[in-house]
Amino acid sequence: MNKYILRRIAIAVPLILAIMTIVFVMLRVAVPGDPALLLAGDQATPELIEKIRESLGLNRPIWEQYLIFLRNAAMGDMGISIIHRQPVMDIIFSAFPFTVAVTFYSVTFGTALGLLVGIITAIKRGTWIDNLLMVVIVFFYSIPTFWLGIMLILIFAVGLRILPVQGATTWQHFVLPVATLSVGQATLIARLTRSSMIEILNADFIRTARSKGLPSRKIILVHALKNSLIPIITVVGLSVGGLLGGAVITESIFGLPGVGRLAIEAIGNRDYPMIQATVLMVAITFIFVNLIVDLIYAFVDPRIHYS
Amino acid sequence: MVRKYLLSLGFVALLMLGVLSVTAQEGTGGILVVPDAASNVPLDPFVTSWHSTPHYALFSTLFQKDMDLNYVGYLADTWEASEDGTQLTITLVDATFSDGTPVDAEALKWNIMKYADPEATASQGADLRGLVTDVTVVDEKTFTIVMTASYAPLYNTLAGLEIVSPTAYDTLGPDGFEANPVGAGPYLLKEKNAGNFVSFVRNPDFTWAPEEIYASTGPVSLDGLQVSFVGEDQTILAAFETGEFQIIGIPPQNIVDVESNPDVTLVTQMETGIRYFGFNTSKAPWDDVKLRQAFNYAINRDEFVALAWDNRCEPLYQPLPPSIWGHNPELDATSYQYDPDKANALLDELGYVDVTGDGIRETPEGTEWVIPMAVQSEGDEWKRMAEVIESQLRDVGIPLTIELMERQALINLTTTGEHDLFLLQYGQTDPSILTYFFDPERRGGSNRTWFVNDELTALLKAADSDLNQETRYETITQISQMVIDQSPWVFLCTPVNTTGIRNELQGWNLHPQDGVQTWNAFIGG
Numbered sequence: 001m002n003k004y005i006l007r008r009i010a011i012a013v014p015l016i017l018a019i020m021t022i023v024f025v026m027l028r029v030a031v032p033g034d035p036a037l038l039l040a041g042d043q044a045t046p047e048l049i050e051k052i053r054e055s056l057g058l059n060r061p062i063w064e065q066y067l068i069f070l071r072n073a074a075m076g077d078m079g080i081s082i083i084h085r086q087p088v089m090d091i092i093f094s095a096f097p098f099t100v101a102v103t104f105y106s107v108t109f110g111t112a113l114g115l116l117v118g119i120i121t122a123i124k125r126g127t128w129i130d131n132l133l134m135v136v137i138v139f140f141y142s143i144p145t146f147w148l149g150i151m152l153i154l155i156f157a158v159g160l161r162i163l164p165v166q167g168a169t170t171w172q173h174f175v176l177p178v179a180t181l182s183v184g185q186a187t188l189i190a191r192l193t194r195s196s197m198i199e200i201l202n203a204d205f206i207r208t209a210r211s212k213g214l215p216s217r218k219i220i221l222v223h224a225l226k227n228s229l230i231p232i233i234t235v236v237g238l239s240v241g242g243l244l245g246g247a248v249i250t251e252s253i254f255g256l257p258g259v260g261r262l263a264i265e266a267i268g269n270r271d272y273p274m275i276q277a278t279v280l281m282v283a284i285t286f287i288f289v290n291l292i293v294d295l296i297y298a299f300v301d302p303r304i305h306y307s
Numbered sequence: 308m309v310r311k312y313l314l315s316l317g318f319v320a321l322l323m324l325g326v327l328s329v330t331a332q333e334g335t336g337g338i339l340v341v342p343d344a345a346s347n348v349p350l351d352p353f354v355t356s357w358h359s360t361p362h363y364a365l366f367s368t369l370f371q372k373d374m375d376l377n378y379v380g381y382l383a384d385t386w387e388a389s390e391d392g393t394q395l396t397i398t399l400v401d402a403t404f405s406d407g408t409p410v411d412a413e414a415l416k417w418n419i420m421k422y423a424d425p426e427a428t429a430s431q432g433a434d435l436r437g438l439v440t441d442v443t444v445v446d447e448k449t450f451t452i453v454m455t456a457s458y459a460p461l462y463n464t465l466a467g468l469e470i471v472s473p474t475a476y477d478t479l480g481p482d483g484f485e486a487n488p489v490g491a492g493p494y495l496l497k498e499k500n501a502g503n504f505v506s507f508v509r510n511p512d513f514t515w516a517p518e519e520i521y522a523s524t525g526p527v528s529l530d531g532l533q534v535s536f537v538g539e540d541q542t543i544l545a546a547f548e549t550g551e552f553q554i555i556g557i558p559p560q561n562i563v564d565v566e567s568n569p570d571v572t573l574v575t576q577m578e579t580g581i582r583y584f585g586f587n588t589s590k591a592p593w594d595d596v597k598l599r600q601a602f603n604y605a606i607n608r609d610e611f612v613a614l615a616w617d618n619r620c621e622p623l624y625q626p627l628p629p630s631i632w633g634h635n636p637e638l639d640a641t642s643y644q645y646d647p648d649k650a651n652a653l654l655d656e657l658g659y660v661d662v663t664g665d666g667i668r669e670t671p672e673g674t675e676w677v678i679p680m681a682v683q684s685e686g687d688e689w690k691r692m693a694e695v696i697e698s699q700l701r702d703v704g705i706p707l708t709i710e711l712m713e714r715q716a717l718i719n720l721t722t723t724g725e726h727d728l729f730l731l732q733y734g735q736t737d738p739s740i741l742t743y744f745f746d747p748e749r750r751g752g753s754n755r756t757w758f759v760n761d762e763l764t765a766l767l768k769a770a771d772s773d774l775n776q777e778t779r780y781e782t783i784t785q786i787s788q789m790v791i792d793q794s795p796w797v798f799l800c801t802p803v804n805t806t807g808i809r810n811e812l813q814g815w816n817l818h819p820q821d822g823v824q825t826w827n828a829f830i831g832g
Binding site for chain 1 (some may be wrong): 347348349351354355356357426428430433481482485486500501502503535536537538539541542545546548549551685712713714715716718719720722733740743748749750751752753
């Protein structure tokens, strides 16, 4: 197992390097505009723009900029934000806890709710309960995140006045964004759980378990659910990875200072060091989460071995 | 995110901290919270090109404009210009930076020379480079700015230069200063969270508000100020409704809804800026003045403001709006009133005729006419304006292609000289703005039309160096007339912004140019 983990980490290094190289080159070659234009302002002379480029080192050949970037990155220095004048990693680490909190709570609540609904609809397949819940699931699954977020604001913040609209200073500020993201997660997990459970519930070993007289609760929760978990874990892993990279729309709607907003703002400002650092952060997060998911497979399904 | 600038721009224009009205209500306390995503920029005035509420809170300037739009002293107590206008001697008020060091002549020399340093990269004060040769210290409180020539917009420039503590800047360095900025403004920095907000507390030592126009010279009445970097319109409107924000700019499409809220007061004010579209005059066929004029005649501004702005934008027929000194209302009669017949005649004369019979004109060579117009994708208003323009031009057979792109990409495109048409805006309080846009040396920078006209260049230089207001006004009129005649721009309109203020905020005042001002404001019961 340890060898497997080390091998995965070793594979991740060139992968991260490739991602960083692509981002570095794309920013400077394929994306029009640079931070000098923003810093120079709308009324700048060409000379001022050029001077700012020079001061930022943007007038150097790309390969030279890239080597400097690699050297600094190897030493853990991802640079100073061109816009905020602070080390980019400091800014990212100050935003990351908000993103982690929202991710953790929304994935936890969403997955728990999704599992519950998925199990109920699978057990009650074809009944009015199944039909009703499926309509509700499809309805919420179809709702765009931004619309749901705004509706929740209008109902709970503007209408009932029981929760704040925006900000991130109290636990109340996290209720609506977590609810918004949980709904999407729950509908996804519910549909997946339902289809996976239905398939498992028709399997021979379940029939055997029933004929042996095992209680229904044990059959469903121990035998059926456990065997349905592999695809669900995969999706949860992807959700965690995606949300840790920043739930951009949700963060924007609720004014949450998370990684997603930071990344979008950095792209708009052409804040190269910040973009590079957020991409690196997201890449590492995805790779790490994928590794964790793969390891969980082995615990859930004893047939899976890593050597 | 994409519309973050609409509310922000409206707000920034309207929340420049300022005047205390003599008739203002008295009271203190409370923390004013406002949204402004655009304010999420460096606080260091030598770094940022965007100066807004946080900078006005932290730093003071030499001058401000009073209610009659005359310049009055802020850090400047008295001042006198030499006869030829090349020297300006200023005596300072008694003031201290928040690190306890005095605002003295040496400090001002340090600041002005830093802004005027030819090697400086600050956008602010760029006008002083090559103009200011020295700042001489006369005594502890008096200094003289020495220039190579007279400069009419000097007071406007100095009113925009935020003065920092040289001691703090030199000690901390630029990065340290960014984290702990030291100025002589009405507020002190409390906390800055790059992705979230910046907050301030009242500067208890601030007592140097200009007494000519301020009922109280300070400190400010509010306990604190917080600028939240929220940019979503619907979030801002909802937070305003619940009282989380006290002042916001209201998008035109939401004004009717907000008007019905009894907890809110709405004020309107014409922006000191315009919306226009420009041509790259260095590139064929846009180097043909008749073709540019045809576009100008084809635009029905009354219909444009009705469709694109719900009539909350004043039709404009010259480069300066009524809200900027230098606007001459008599010029409107000489400008391009909507005349599709003239537009058609000019296009026919130039050979742009409909060969295929589909109602769309082809090029004089008979090929398909493709006219790309670069339009920024952030903010619905730009797309809406572009669609109305496209429709009006199509009525005279001009096929416009709207190319949506990020604002940064658009600005970059206009510096390359490879662009065709572009839809943009400007905001400024001095007519010298026209120099930024039509000075040939600024091609590849702010001269986005790449327009070159020797006569116009001479007029711009004359206007910028003329200290006589009457003759300067005449020269600016000539400049505006030339811009009308040469038509590098199609002027569209000047927005009339609406600001919402919650009624619990009391004691605010409305400045004729800077909007809602809050030095005397407080959160009441």
